Amino acid sequence: MRYLPLTDGDRQEMLSVIGASSIDDLFVDVPTEARLADKIAGLPDHASELSVERHMAALARKNLSAGEAPFFLGAGAYKHHVPASVDHLIQRGEFLTAYTPYQPEIAQGTLQVLFEFQTQVARLLGCDVANASMYDGSTACWEAIGMARRVTKRAKALLSSGLHPHYVSVARTMAKFTGDALVYETPKLEAATDIDALIAAIDKDTSCVVVQYPDILGRIADLTPLADAAHEAGALLVAVVTEPVALGAIQAPGHMGADIVVGEGQSIGVGLQFGGPYLGLFACKQKYVRQMPGRLCGETFDAAGKRGFVLTLSTREQHIRREKATSNICTNSGLCALAFSIHMTLLGEKGLRELAGLNHAMAVETADRLVQVPGVKLLNDSFFNEFTLILPKDAREVVRRLADRGVLGGVSLGRLFPDAPEIGKGLVVAVTETVTPEDVEAFAKALEEELA
Amino acid sequence: MTMLKEGRPTAPEPVKEAHMAPATATGNRALMLEEALIFEIGSVDTTGVDFPDAPKVESRLGGLARTDAIGLPGLSEQETVRHYTRLSRQNYAIDLGLFPLGSCTMKHNPRLNEKVARMPGFADIHPLQPQSTVQGALGVINELAFWLIDLTGMHGVAMTPKAGAHGELCGLLCIRAALEARGDARQVVLVPESAHGTNPATAAFCGYQVENIPATPEGRVDLAALEARLGPDVAAVMITNPNTCGLFERDMKKIADAVHAAGAFVYCDGANFNAIVGRVRPGDLGVDAMHINLHKTFSTPHGGGGPGSGPVVLSEALSPFGPLPYTARMADGTIHLIEEENVGEEMPQSFGRMSAFHGQMGMFTRALTYILSHGADGLRQVAEDAVLNANYVLRSLEDVLDAPFGASGPCMHEALFSDKGLAEGFTTLDIAKGLIDEGFHPMTMYFPLVVHGAMLVEPTETESKAALDQFILALRSLAERARAGDEALKGAPYHAPRRRLDETLAARKPVLTWSEPELAQAAE
Numbered sequence: 001m002r003y004l005p006l007t008d009g010d011r012q013e014m015l016s017v018i019g020a021s022s023i024d025d026l027f028v029d030v031p032t033e034a035r036l037a038d039k040i041a042g043l044p045d046h047a048s049e050l051s052v053e054r055h056m057a058a059l060a061r062k063n064l065s066a067g068e069a070p071f072f073l074g075a076g077a078y079k080h081h082v083p084a085s086v087d088h089l090i091q092r093g094e095f096l097t098a099y100t101p102y103q104p105e106i107a108q109g110t111l112q113v114l115f116e117f118q119t120q121v122a123r124l125l126g127c128d129v130a131n132a133s134m135y136d137g138s139t140a141c142w143e144a145i146g147m148a149r150r151v152t153k154r155a156k157a158l159l160s161s162g163l164h165p166h167y168v169s170v171a172r173t174m175a176k177f178t179g180d181a182l183v184y185e186t187p188k189l190e191a192a193t194d195i196d197a198l199i200a201a202i203d204k205d206t207s208c209v210v211v212q213y214p215d216i217l218g219r220i221a222d223l224t225p226l227a228d229a230a231h232e233a234g235a236l237l238v239a240v241v242t243e244p245v246a247l248g249a250i251q252a253p254g255h256m257g258a259d260i261v262v263g264e265g266q267s268i269g270v271g272l273q274f275g276g277p278y279l280g281l282f283a284c285k286q287k288y289v290r291q292m293p294g295r296l297c298g299e300t301f302d303a304a305g306k307r308g309f310v311l312t313l314s315t316r317e318q319h320i321r322r323e324k325a326t327s328n329i330c331t332n333s334g335l336c337a338l339a340f341s342i343h344m345t346l347l348g349e350k351g352l353r354e355l356a357g358l359n360h361a362m363a364v365e366t367a368d369r370l371v372q373v374p375g376v377k378l379l380n381d382s383f384f385n386e387f388t389l390i391l392p393k394d395a396r397e398v399v400r401r402l403a404d405r406g407v408l409g410g411v412s413l414g415r416l417f418p419d420a421p422e423i424g425k426g427l428v429v430a431v432t433e434t435v436t437p438e439d440v441e442a443f444a445k446a447l448e449e450e451l452a
Numbered sequence: 453m454t455m456l457k458e459g460r461p462t463a464p465e466p467v468k469e470a471h472m473a474p475a476t477a478t479g480n481r482a483l484m485l486e487e488a489l490i491f492e493i494g495s496v497d498t499t500g501v502d503f504p505d506a507p508k509v510e511s512r513l514g515g516l517a518r519t520d521a522i523g524l525p526g527l528s529e530q531e532t533v534r535h536y537t538r539l540s541r542q543n544y545a546i547d548l549g550l551f552p553l554g555s556c557t558m559k560h561n562p563r564l565n566e567k568v569a570r571m572p573g574f575a576d577i578h579p580l581q582p583q584s585t586v587q588g589a590l591g592v593i594n595e596l597a598f599w600l601i602d603l604t605g606m607h608g609v610a611m612t613p614k615a616g617a618h619g620e621l622c623g624l625l626c627i628r629a630a631l632e633a634r635g636d637a638r639q640v641v642l643v644p645e646s647a648h649g650t651n652p653a654t655a656a657f658c659g660y661q662v663e664n665i666p667a668t669p670e671g672r673v674d675l676a677a678l679e680a681r682l683g684p685d686v687a688a689v690m691i692t693n694p695n696t697c698g699l700f701e702r703d704m705k706k707i708a709d710a711v712h713a714a715g716a717f718v719y720c721d722g723a724n725f726n727a728i729v730g731r732v733r734p735g736d737l738g739v740d741a742m743h744i745n746l747h748k749t750f751s752t753p754h755g756g757g758g759p760g761s762g763p764v765v766l767s768e769a770l771s772p773f774g775p776l777p778y779t780a781r782m783a784d785g786t787i788h789l790i791e792e793e794n795v796g797e798e799m800p801q802s803f804g805r806m807s808a809f810h811g812q813m814g815m816f817t818r819a820l821t822y823i824l825s826h827g828a829d830g831l832r833q834v835a836e837d838a839v840l841n842a843n844y845v846l847r848s849l850e851d852v853l854d855a856p857f858g859a860s861g862p863c864m865h866e867a868l869f870s871d872k873g874l875a876e877g878f879t880t881l882d883i884a885k886g887l888i889d890e891g892f893h894p895m896t897m898y899f900p901l902v903v904h905g906a907m908l909v910e911p912t913e914t915e916s917k918a919a920l921d922q923f924i925l926a927l928r929s930l931a932e933r934a935r936a937g938d939e940a941l942k943g944a945p946y947h948a949p950r951r952r953l954d955e956t957l958a959a960r961k962p963v964l965t966w967s968e969p970e971l972a973q974a975a976e
Contacts (some may be wrong), residue, residue, distance in 0.1 A: 003751075003826070003827075004833060004834070004913060004917065005917075006913075008839050010916075018846075018847045020862070025862065026836075026839045026862040026864075027732075027839070027862075028767075029704060031704075033736075039832050040828050044824070044827050046826050047828045052825050056824075059573070059588040060521055060572070060573025062573070063573040063587070065576040065577055071458040076809075079576070083501055088533075093545050094542075094545045095540050095898075096753045097558075098755070099558055099756070099893075100758075103888065105885070105955045106542075106893065108545055115966065116490050116966070123524055129964045135614035135618060135807060136614065136809075137808075139614065139618075148490075168679065169776075170805050170808065173805055177659050178657070179659070220513060222515075224841070241859050251518050251520075254522075255520065262563050271575055272578050273577075274578070274579050274810060274813035275813055276809055277614070277758075299964075299966075301953070303951040303954075306950060308953045310955050312959050313959055314959075323662040324656070326656040331615040331759065332758045333758045342536055345535070346526065346527065346532050348496060348498050349496040350526055351503070352499070357506045358506040360511065360513065365507055380512070399582060403584060411580045415793070416580075420792075434530060437499065
């Protein structure tokens with residue numbers, strides 16, 4: 001067994017130091033009836049590296065990977081090119097196999113990365129401060145709602161119909177147990193967002209308004225009037241960004257008055273990975289920092305006067321506060337935060353703006369091409385790299401049939417909103433820098449044939 | 453002095469103490485290189501990525517084009533590689549040496565796991581692809597699910613929780629949903645004093661009142677006190693087994709029987725499952741829900757603080773309430789995904805979604821790779837060697853370090869010591885920082901809370917006897933120094949990239965992001 005260094009000789013020698021005659025003596029506290037006399041039956045024994053790799057590779061081959069097909073899926077997870085150096089660097093053992101930096105003297109690498117990450121995220125989202133990351137965008141969104149409850153001492157959250165429905169589901173699950181009231185409707189297939197309706201719905205019981213930007217249908221709207229209305233009523237504005245590359249092209253929510261900005265950072269550095277691990281981004285105004293969930297890294301000095309970094313404000317956290325903590329969270333998404341930070345450092349502001357510009361331009365060209373398919377209409381007046389098409393028939397079946405032709409042609413609204421057949425003809429299409437003109441043509445042709 | 457003919461000395465002169473470590477102009481110390489922040493060395497006009505020119509189009513950004521300076525510095529690829537390589541060298545890691553953090557299970561992370569997770573068929577698939585195009589991925593989830601169910605002797609498993617604490621939440625939400633389904637509004641969750649902080653935090657988050665259960669002098673749950681407290685208001689008992697003192701809860705089955713008789717559920721914190729995998733099945737002990745930290749027992753990397761992964765195995769009573777999405781194997785062998793679309797017919801009592809997609813797929817591929825590598829026989833050996841290594845450390849050091857429960861019998865996968873017997877003014881922290889100078893990561897300190905100045909040492913099964921012997925040598929030396937009152941120890945670490953850091957200053961005046969020096973001054 002290649003991962004176990006002890007020899008039988010070592011084991012005997014160690015048992016004699018311990019004063020035990022056999023390994024069973026060390027399990028003496030386990031009641032006899034609960035002790036398994038032998039290995040669990042019906043499961044295979046250990047296997048060579050070669051045979052395990054073969055088995056896993058066979059499973060991997062049963063999937064159609066994004067790089068093998070014209071690929072247009074988004075809706076909360078985006079395919080972007082990740083530079084080779086990102087994956088090389090995150091596999092340095094000193095990053096990959098380190099623990100949470102509880103001993104800062106020998107974890108300055110991780111801690112400095114987190115400090116840089118927090119600064120990058122805060123600037124990207126347009127906020128004062130950001131934490132060291134959360135599980136993913138959906139859980140970060142829920143944590144923001146909980147934080148708004150703590151800040152405002154109110155428990156009614158208005159969720160925009162443009163919020164990712166899985167984020168709504170997560171919030172609903174949690175709200176069942178915390179007693180928050182969530183107001184939400186499924187989106188309508190209109191070019192305008194529901195900002196006016198949200199403004200009208202804000203009242204004195206509202207803790208926060210949660211709005212996605214760009215939203216699930218790809219629409220972009222100015223959040224400033226919503227922020228003003230929320231603040232006037234003593235409520236917070238929570239903005240959710242599922243495609244952070246967009247913020248290289250469009251204004252940051254924090255600069256439009258959002259009090260808390262959360263997001264899914266997967267787009268930058270992390271990769272698709274079938275949905276996880278991903279990277280929850282969480283940023284807010286300075287005045288709310290002590291109500292923030294999750295880990296925070298801060299600057300300090302060592303006994304010799306050198307600058308260094310530590311985890312800080314841990315009196316908010318479960319290992320100190322136990323049942324009074326701001327959250328039960330005990331991890332961040334460290335390695336994904338590292339990947340994000342390295343990719344963002346490679347891009348820099350110049351590269352990020354170029355990347356965002358390229359995404360937008362290709363999305364515009366793709367939208368213009370796809371509306372030439374007979375019967376297809378474009379919903380959006382505005383979008384970044386993702387837009388919604390309205391097909392002449394239910395999009396769910398079209399997506400399945402496109403997949404049978406080897407084209408991964410977007411996410412149907414029927415998959416996202418199974419309870420809203422009235423929007424079932426909607427198809428959300430994402431276009432990133434990884435899409436080629438040939439991909440667009442293949443998609444358009446396949447769509448035309450399916451709809452004929 | 454020996455010299456080559458061109459005058460270069462070829463053997464060192466004996467070092468005089470006063471000349472040991474003169475300052476350098478750069479602050480660097482040979483291989484130990486100081487590294488500034490990207491904000492200090494990068495520029496917003498530099499990039500390490502080249503893109504093709506974008507096609508010229510009319511912008512459709514709704515009039516919201518970003519015009520402010522974002523302030524994100526870039527570095528060229530070479531500078532980027534160097535920046536992060538230099539930073540990496542300021543970290544301790546399992547790849548460098550023994551990492552005995554009790555309760556955290558820092559075992560070797562096999563590299564085959566990393567290779568497999570990066571296969572395009574796993575790394576490059578989208579969570580919302582049509583099911584027909586991701587049968588292999590759903591197969592991984594299902595195959596891992598079968599192993600977890602078999603290894604724990606449970607009925608079902610919820611795969612989506614993203615970390616241990618998220619798994620605790622999942623388990624308690626299942627319990628609460630099951631109680632509500634029978635119209636039972638119980639209010640209290642009982643948690644032992646020695647529990648991980650996440651346990652009471654999770655219970656409170658789910659709306660429960662948290663009450664402590666005392667421990668016996670032997671470091672285990674006090675069964676009599678627990679039985680006395682059980683009643684119609686108790687929803688669940690959260691127990692860690694093996695517990696955070698590194699001891700097996702001998703009365704687990706009796707506890708579970710009493711809890712069930714009172715109409716409540718048993719949540720087991722499975723953070724320490726690595727001590728018993730293949731030798732004990734929690735399902736045989738009456739557990740209703742238990743999270744499994746794939747990053748502990750099943751070797752997925754900790755990555756400097758995450759990502760974790762915390763699937764939750766469930767009893768038959770709780771399985772119908774688990775979260776979406778859920779996978780099931782159909783009669784024809786295909787793997788079927790239960791989501792909002794079909795939940796009504798197939799899992800009507802599910803409490804809903806806990807995260808956007810399918811959980812930590814990247815961790816599932818790694819954990820399954822590890823499990824298949826070890827197999828049923830190897831996993832049993834994992835538990836045995838983990839327990840053997842911990843007991844070897846315990847018995848090799850109990851003459852110089854107080855082992856509060858050492859007399860009551862063997863430990864499981866971790867050895868617990870206290871600060872009793874150290875000289876006046878010397879603490880667990882001093883020993884921990886001394887270990888840094890000796891080339892080891894410190895043990896878990898000041899946890900569990902039930903032992904004063906706790907030092908919790910978990911060597912794991914992937915340490916050789918030679919590595920353990922060197923660690924024992926180091927810890928013995930430090931214990932002797934702390935008992936003798938060696939003042940030099942209070943200054944440790946001396947040889948790390950930084951000396952002890954001021955955490956009070958960091959919390960009192962939090963600086964959480966970098967600002968340009970002139971801005972920082974203006975703000976003061």
